[in-house]
Amino acid sequence: MIAVRNLTKAFGAHLAVDNVSFTVQEGEIVGFLGPNGAGKSTTMRILTGFMPATGGTASVAGFDVFSQSIEVRRRIGYLPEGNPLYPEMRVREYLNFRGKLRGMGRPERAKGIESVAKRCWLGEFIDRPIGQLSKGMKQRVGLADALLHDPDVLILDEPTIGLDPTQIRETRRLISDLAKRHTILLSSHILPEVEAVCQRTIIIAGGKIRASGSISEVRDRIKGSSGLIAEIRGPQDQVTAAIRQLGGVQKVDVSGADGWNRLRITSHEGKDVREEVAALAAKSGWALRELRLEVGSLEEFFVQITAQAAATKTAAA
Ligand SMILES: Nc1ncnc2c1ncn2[C@@H]1O[C@H](COP(=O)(O)OP(=O)(O)O)[C@@H](O)[C@H]1O
Ligand SMILES: [Mg+2]
Known part of the structure; x- marks a missing residue:
């Protein structure tokens, strides 16, 4: 469903994404795991057509993200990092506005809003101003927006960052529920998050993929050397x-x-x-x-690559 080949993104001399290749199969929920600055958001921005790449290719549902970006956007729901919303708008109004931007007709929007309100448990909040909502609720609004046009693929950039533990649990439950119907690529800088919701993980640091496979495979492989x-x-x-x-x-x-x-x-x-x-x-x-x-070896591995990436960065700076 998602195919990334030798993807590279340079900001000046800095390679934020360095020859990255991976695939996500239809129906999978994959965790893109890496410390801050790993290149997760940049990869996701490229996949969703918000940023061009320096090299390599990427496709979603068989459509090239560079040359067929309209087809790609139709099939992708994207929850960007930080989830920018309009605080003065009411939820329904905001979703309607977003639907218009996507070229959805009135009946399609009404149907879409009704459906995502249910799927994202918006309930009575649907008529509240966004500015009055809790962070957890705002995140659900972001998810509802991503789902509005019923895309096959969801790209969720750090969907639980900044939420309190109850909100984190709820959001994870919601994502697991969404995974029944959508192919999902989600990013996180914390291992338990990926462990809680994903079938497979791709570990990235310093713009490069360091490991991938099911959590237990990655765990076993790392255990093998401990x-x-x-x-x-x-x-x-x-x-x-x-x-x-x-x-x-x-x-x-x-x-x-x-x-x-x-x-x-x-x-x-x-x-x-x-x-x-x-x-x-x-x-x-x-x-x-x-x-x-020796338990916790995946945790140790993750701490280790995080430290390595930080050291390389310091050395480069
Ligand atoms: N627009 C940009 N201009 C310059 N450097 C950027 C830009 N966006 C990201 N970077 C750099 O690219 C690297 C990867 O960033 P990012 O993809 O946001 O990482 P992550 O989402 O994994 O935390 C970081 O070193 C970051 O500083
Ligand atoms: Mg990021």
Whole structure:
């Protein structure tokens, strides 16, 4: 549904988007995850036809975003970063105005407004001035606007930024609901957001894609290069030698005193060797008091790429 090939965007000498390629299949909900300044909004602005690219191609529903932008806009609903609205307008008035801008006729607008009011739970707020609404409600108005022409694809740029926890939960629930009928690409700078609503994630930092796949795939892949922590009491050289000989074990680092060995075990391709380690300890009569996979590795990975991107930026500045 969305196909991006070698997309590049330069602002002067700075590459905000650096040779990015990805696809989003029909019906998917994909999270574009990356720290501030990663290039998420720029990519989305290009996809929605608000900004030209420096190089590469992008298409939505088979239409090229540069040469067939009218066809593309017809199929895309876009919630821009910051969700600019007109505070003095009432919600219905605003949606009607937006529908006119899109060239929707009167009956089509009326039908569209009725439908999005329901889908975005606007309720009695539909006749309130936008300026009086809470941030969460304003976000729903932005979503309603994006949905008005019933597009196949939704591009949502940081849809829950600045909302309180209750509003965040509601907005996520709404997005999950929308995902039943639309292909969605949403951006976020926080991992739990993507984890809560997306089937797949594309991790971007410093304008480049760093990882992609389902959250659990990305987690597994990262886990593959991290390890298992075990604490075993026994003669250090014997314990380490025996663990090194277990199938799938690549590397063992050991530290510890008072008879307890703290082991960090790296296995091949993320193979889980917990059972083998436990069986070995039992068989050898060694006490075992801790055995766990290093958790939070995707979080660590994300923190790491965020720090890397910040360091590169500082170095470049
Ligand atoms: N209009 C612009 N002019 C110059 N630099 C820009 C412009 N828009 C974005 N940038 C730069 O491009 C990079 C990516 O920005 P952006 O796409 O907004 O990132 P994100 O949405 O992931 O936070 C940042 O370094 C930002 O400063
Ligand atoms: Mg942004």
